Amino acid sequence: xxxSIVIGLSAxxxxxxDGEAMVLTVRPRDAAGRASELAGLPFGPFDPQAHRTFExxxxxxxxxxxRFELGYVEQLYTFGxxxxxxxxxxxxxxxxxxxxxxxxxxxxxxxxxxxHAPDTEWSSWSRFFPYEDWRGGRPRVLAVLETALRRWACxxxxxxxANRLARARLAFALDDAPWNEERVLERYELLYEAGLAPEAxxxxxxxxxxxxxxxxxxxxxxxISDHRRILATALQRxxxxxxxxxxxxxxxxxxFTLSALQRAVEAISGVPLxxxxxxxxxxxxxxxxxxxxxxxxxxxxxAELFRFRREMLSARPVSGLSLPLLRD
Amino acid sequence: xxxSIVIGLSAxxxxxxDGEAMVLTVRPRDAAGRASELAGLPFGPFDPQAHRTFExxxxxxxxxxxRFELGYVEQLYTFGxxxxxxxxxxxxxxxxxxxxxxxxxxxxxxxxxxxHAPDTEWSSWSRFFPYEDWRGGRPRVLAVLETALRRWACxxxxxxxANRLARARLAFALDDAPWNEERVLERYELLYEAGLAPEAxxxxxxxxxxxxxxxxxxxxxxxISDHRRILATALQRxxxxxxxxxxxxxxxxxxFTLSALQRAVEAISGVPLxxxxxxxxxxxxxxxxxxxxxxxxxxxxxAELFRFRREMLSARPVSGLSLPLLRD
DNA sequence: TCAAAAGTGTTATCCTTACACCCATGT
DNA sequence: ACATGGGTGTAAGGATAACACTTTTGA
Numbered sequence: 001x002x003x004s005i006v007i008g009l010s011a012x013x014x015x016x017x018d019g020e021a022m023v024l025t026v027r028p029r030d031a032a033g034r035a036s037e038l039a040g041l042p043f044g045p046f047d048p049q050a051h052r053t054f055e056x057x058x059x060x061x062x063x064x065x066x067r068f069e070l071g072y073v074e075q076l077y078t079f080g081x082x083x084x085x086x087x088x089x090x091x092x093x094x095x096x097x098x099x100x101x102x103x104x105x106x107x108x109x110x111x112x113x114x115x116h117a118p119d120t121e122w123s124s125w126s127r128f129f130p131y132e133d134w135r136g137g138r139p140r141v142l143a144v145l146e147t148a149l150r151r152w153a154c155x156x157x158x159x160x161x162a163n164r165l166a167r168a169r170l171a172f173a174l175d176d177a178p179w180n181e182e183r184v185l186e187r188y189e190l191l192y193e194a195g196l197a198p199e200a201x202x203x204x205x206x207x208x209x210x211x212x213x214x215x216x217x218x219x220x221x222x223x224i225s226d227h228r229r230i231l232a233t234a235l236q237r238x239x240x241x242x243x244x245x246x247x248x249x250x251x252x253x254x255x256f257t258l259s260a261l262q263r264a265v266e267a268i269s270g271v272p273l274x275x276x277x278x279x280x281x282x283x284x285x286x287x288x289x290x291x292x293x294x295x296x297x298x299x300x301x302x303a304e305l306f307r308f309r310r311e312m313l314s315a316r317p318v319s320g321l322s323l324p325l326l327r328d
Numbered sequence: 329x330x331x332s333i334v335i336g337l338s339a340x341x342x343x344x345x346d347g348e349a350m351v352l353t354v355r356p357r358d359a360a361g362r363a364s365e366l367a368g369l370p371f372g373p374f375d376p377q378a379h380r381t382f383e384x385x386x387x388x389x390x391x392x393x394x395r396f397e398l399g400y401v402e403q404l405y406t407f408g409x410x411x412x413x414x415x416x417x418x419x420x421x422x423x424x425x426x427x428x429x430x431x432x433x434x435x436x437x438x439x440x441x442x443x444h445a446p447d448t449e450w451s452s453w454s455r456f457f458p459y460e461d462w463r464g465g466r467p468r469v470l471a472v473l474e475t476a477l478r479r480w481a482c483x484x485x486x487x488x489x490a491n492r493l494a495r496a497r498l499a500f501a502l503d504d505a506p507w508n509e510e511r512v513l514e515r516y517e518l519l520y521e522a523g524l525a526p527e528a529x530x531x532x533x534x535x536x537x538x539x540x541x542x543x544x545x546x547x548x549x550x551x552i553s554d555h556r557r558i559l560a561t562a563l564q565r566x567x568x569x570x571x572x573x574x575x576x577x578x579x580x581x582x583x584f585t586l587s588a589l590q591r592a593v594e595a596i597s598g599v600p601l602x603x604x605x606x607x608x609x610x611x612x613x614x615x616x617x618x619x620x621x622x623x624x625x626x627x628x629x630x631a632e633l634f635r636f637r638r639e640m641l642s643a644r645p646v647s648g649l650s651l652p653l654l655r656d
Numbered sequence: 657t658c659a660a661a662a663g664t665g666t667t668a669t670c671c672t673t674a675c676a677c678c679c680a681t682g683t
Numbered sequence: 684a685c686a687t688g689g690g691t692g693t694a695a696g697g698a699t700a701a702c703a704c705t706t707t708t709g710a
Contacts, residue, residue: 052411324672
């Protein structure tokens with residue numbers, strides 16, 4: 001009899017709060033009821049008898065676990081590598097001996113409502129990927145990563161060293177290479193491969209790798225199992241999709257100001273945008289419509305409120321928003 | 329004890345032959361050794377004990393089944409809907425009672441070599457999606473689909489009818505809506521939902537839906553299980569990826585002419601391109617380099633041979649090729 | 657000599673980028 | 684009055700789309 005397979009579903013649930021991109025995290029409890037040290041994504045087993053599709057199963061267990069309803073949902077990727085799953089508590093009784101395969105999903109919700117569910121909280125992306133936020137210019141933590149990555153590259157010889165250096169350069173914008181905000185997974189995987197992400201040591205069965213506190217802060221907080229990999233996949237997908245589908249609006253309330261929209265796009269893509277060019281590009285898409293009402297709580301001059309013209313989606317093919325960079 | 333899960337791996341293996349996009353298909357045999365009526369994709373069970381990752385398992389069984397080595401490989405999607413899998417012969421003994429989940433992969437190879445494997449052949453996309461080929465202008469089969477889709481839309485009432493019509497219009501470029509070559513899956517799923525794809529009747533347990541021969545030809549040849557859905561996903565992914573990653577070159581030989589490259593891009597995207605604008609855009613990318621050698625077998629004036637500068641990939645972030653449409 | 661396919665020049669238009677400036681409100 | 688954020692005009696440069704034309708081979 002061959003080893004049995006268990007499918008786990010994980011959800012990256014994204015919302016914008018105060019101009020920050022947030023993700024819903026949990027601290028699962030072990031059999032003894034102790035909450036985990038590490039954060040994880042909401043996840044649960046897929047029961048083939050109970051559910052007709054993955055998506056239905058996902059919606060059901062997320063509602064049950066975090067007490068809230070998902071809107072926009074899309075499948076990300078299926079992870080099946082042995083040695084990178086670390087089977088965890090609530091996967092059911094069979095999970096211990098079985099091979100766990102996890103199917104990751106991305107979900108977008110318009111507001112970071114309080115969940116009132118135990119062990120559940122909203123966390124900022126940057127807790128897990130501090131180096132991904134370039135809104136305030138090149139993040140300082142990159143200097144620490146650069147040193148560590150160069151050391152890793154030089155630890156091998158010949159062509160391999162050159163290859164490692166080239167990859168690090170491209171991924172982390174070293175030596176004046178341009179920053180590409182989309183390659184989130186590539187960066188995380190490079191940190192994992194270089195042994196800088198704490199998950200790497202853990203998956204090899206070693207105790208916590210001895211790294212400086214400074215480096216640990218630059219690499220970001222680790223997560224349970226392969227959840228940070230799923231999170232990186234989600235951020236990558238979202239950053240890419242932003243540009244060719246109007247998905248930001250799934251994260252906005254009914255009425256919003258153009259500045260709030262721009263801040264949402266910036267929070268997700270992690271780069272600062274040029275205000276006027278952003279607006280001009282938005283105008284061309286005809287995806288939003290002024291409501292004539294004003295929002296007085298902006299600090300300065302009141303801003304006009306806009307709404308997403310959802311009807312455009314069924315009128316003609318629409319692309320996403322362009323990212324007119326603000327060069328700093 | 330809960331129902332067990334079996335994971336199946338399916339591969340969409342693409343190559344260009346004589347300017348046509350081809351996909352490797354098989355005709356699996358049942359227990360009695362009879363070859364299936366319908367074509368399918370190369371597929372096999374994932375054995376969690378034998379393989380560390382999906383990709384390794386995929387490469388192993390494809391080599392064993394079709395006698396050839398895969399190059400570029402990427403995961404497409406994981407399909408788990410009950411009622412759309414139709415478990416088939418070589419999934420192993422446990423498959424009958426189990427829930428089958430299939431993970432689809434896309435693979436690109438530079439030449440459509442003869443496989444010399446039994447029950448294996450190269451098929452053109454258009455066998456399965458005749459309406460996707462707009463290289464020679466709007467395909468005639470669309471007229472038949474249009475009639476059938478309008479009938480389907482009108483078969484429901486009120487908002488639902490309007491919704492169906494809007495979706496059909498967008499997906500199939502009816503009423504002068506622009507053709508969007510990327511939405512391959514959306515089109516196939518619409519045909520499935522409308523009951524026009526033979527797979528729909530089969531999955532409902534009905535015998536072959538009684539449709540005219542003309543309509544059957546317009547909808548395209550059905551495949552085993554959910555393989556045509558996986559194929560549609562692959563074509564969609566490939567058409568999209570073409571534009572933002574230089575993947576066409578995975579399908580080209582070492583040396584090629586610019587016309588051959590253009591024909592390859594046209595074969596995949598299914599739209600005719602403007603020759604000079606295609607070349608100018610290509611030139612800007614600096615992704616190819618003239619070899620100074622000529623290809624004499626072009627019929628007219630000999631064409632210069634070019635090569636893909638693979639080293640560009642590690643030099644800086646590169647995007648794919650633009651599709652400068654040739655309006656007809 | 658003619659068909660067939662390769663390869664080039666040039667222009668109008670649109671989009672992107674980058675600049676600097678004015679407006680309405682609260683304190 | 685002034686700080687704060689909202690909102691606008693305009694000009695340069697580059698990419699795109701659309702023209703039509705020349706060149707080199709094989710039959």
